[in-house]
Amino acid sequence: MIRKISTPLKEEEIVLLEAGDEVLLSGYIYTARDAAHKKLLQLIDEGKDLPFDVNGQVIFYVGPTPNKPGEVIGSAGPTTSYRMDEMTLPLLKLGLKGTIGKGKRSEDIKNYMNEYKAVYFIAIGGIGALISNSIKESEIIAFEELGTEAIRKLYVEDMPLYIGIDSYGNDIYSEVL
Amino acid sequence: MRLIQTDEIGKVVYDSLMEINFVLPNDVKEKIINQIEIENSARGKNILSMIKENYLLSEAKRIPLCQDTGMAVIFLDIGQGVLLEGDYIEDVINRNVAKAYLDGYLRKSIVDSPLTRKNTNNNTPAIVHYNIVPGDDVKISIAIKGFGSENMSRMVLLKPSDGLEGVLDFVVDTVKKAGPNPCPPMILGVGIGGTIEKAALMAKHALLRELDSVNEDEEARIIEETLMERINSLNIGPMGMGGITTALGVHVEMFPTHIAGLPVVVNINCHSSRHKEIIL
Structure with missing residues (x-):
């Protein structure tokens, strides 16, 4: 069964998701990858407000290609998540409930998913054209100077994802690797 | 002149x-279609189908x-x-x-x-x-x-006594460690011998070879076949979610080396193996 879920994510829904489940995600999500994470963490360190309220939200690790005129976004698939592993905890502490990326994550991240009742979604890598189909709106809301790494607010409809790590810390890859 | x-x-x-x-090379497309048929994991099959859907859409609508x-x-x-x-x-x-x-x-x-x-x-x-x-x-x-796969590539300077088994183990171990990260099914370029930069260049160059092309060097060809078999038995599968389609190809290049050394470089490419050769 493919479950449909939407943002902002609520804890009573999150706890029903299990590693390996296929889901279709709809609603507003935010993009941030390496450089934007560095800036977000700096703002947190300085005690300043973030460009968006992280509470209940989902961050998509992506650096899209530029949109052609008249199009919402270019190719937009996930980047590899482990590079954000050490920059995730401060965001979870602010209420972040989901991250979307590809690949393995650290043991720490599995523990945090359990502790903070959050999930790690896996999007399929290398199919950025197909994934861009589910993105209906895109707006840069912060760090425009970072180009592809700027923070974008996206509206997605039925984005196809797998649950990579569920809110109990179970990992899809532990079954196969 | x-x-x-x-x-x-x-x-x-x-x-x-x-x-x-925007357009995948034909050999990669054919291999994906072939693997959709023979992949034994349902998730793996589904992911391979999405990869096919993606290259059709990319080509039709010119989205990267x-x-x-x-x-x-x-x-x-x-x-x-x-x-x-x-x-x-x-x-x-x-x-x-x-x-x-x-x-x-x-x-x-x-x-x-x-x-x-x-x-x-x-x-x-x-x-x-x-x-x-x-x-x-x-x-x-x-x-x-792409750098998702570049980041999972590895280099080692083995001892001459490590020999063939040492090389094979290093390549397989590199693939295991990489797991889902380089967007499998992957293509491997393996450079064996020379100096460190020669091995790295051979590994990169090997990625350009046509899938399923036969290596003219008998020794390299046997290494390719052995690696293909061992890697596709790891059950990493498409995007690391299990299955028999972990590598679409393993290409080996070798070069003479020093009496004291055995350099090995494994360069990994993702399933979106985008390249082209033109002769003027």
């Missing part, structure tokens, strides 16, 4: 980039196959009888890379310094390797290399 204008080479670079970002439109890597095999005329070849290449990344709405992924990391905003410089070869042709091999 044959005169070739550097602008002609530049045009090939531009046209190739405008093609390979992947958002990581890579770093341009170019091998120029220049015949000894060729005289290049015009602006300096590397400037011409970089100009055309910049133009393609702008015109094609491709992602600019290159930073000027590995440490201070300011985006150059035009995806240059490209990485260009020059070889002087016999004859009077110029062969331009161009690839766009």
Whole structure:
């Protein structure tokens, strides 16, 4: 069964998701990858407000290609998540409930998913054209100077994802690797 | 002596980039279709089908196959009888890379310094390797290399006594450690021998070979077959979610080396293996 879920994510829904489940995600999500994470963490360190309220939200690790005129976004698939592993905890502490990326994550991240009742979604890598189909709106809301790494607010409809790590810390890859 | 204008080479670079970002090579497409048939994991089959759907959509609507439109890597095999005329070849290449990344709405992924990391905003410089070869042709091999897979590549300087088993174990271990990260099903370029940079160059160059092409070197061919079998038994599968399709190809290049050494480099490419070769 493919479950449909939407943002902002609520804890009573999150706890029903299990590693390996296929889901279709709809609603507003935010993009941030390496450089934007560095800036977000700096703002947190300085005690300043973030460009968006992280509470209940989902961050998509992506650096899209530029949109052609008249199009919402270019190719937009996930980047590899482990590079954000050490920059995730401060965001979870602010209420972040989901991250979307590809690949393995650290043991720490599995523990945090359990502790903070959050999930790690896996999007399929290398199919950025197909994934861009589910993105209906895109707006840069912060760090425009970072180009592809700027923070974008996206509206997605039925984005196809797998649950990579569920809110109990179970990992899809532990079954196969 | 044959005169070739550097602008002609530049045009090939531009046209190739405008093609390979949107159209997968036929051998890769055929392999994906074949694996959809034989993949035994339901999830793996589903993911391979999505990869097929993606390349069809990318080609039809000219949306880049992947958002990581890579770093341009170019091998120029220049015949000894060729005289290049015009602006300096590397400037011409970089100009055309910049133009393609702008015109094609491709992602600019290159930073000027590995440490201070300011985006150059035009995806240059490209990485260009020059070889002087016999004859009077110029062969331009161009690839766009994504870094999800580049980051999972590895190098080792084995002892001569480690031998074949040492090499095989290192390659398989590299694939295991990489797991889902390099976007499997992957393609492996393996360089064995030479010096560290020679092994790395061979590994990169090996990625350009056609899938299922037979290695002319018997020893290398047996290593390729052995590795293919061992890697596809790891149950990593498409995107690391299990299955028999972990590698689409393993390509080995070898070179003589020193009595004291056995360098090995494994360069990993993702399933979106975007490259093209043109002979002028």
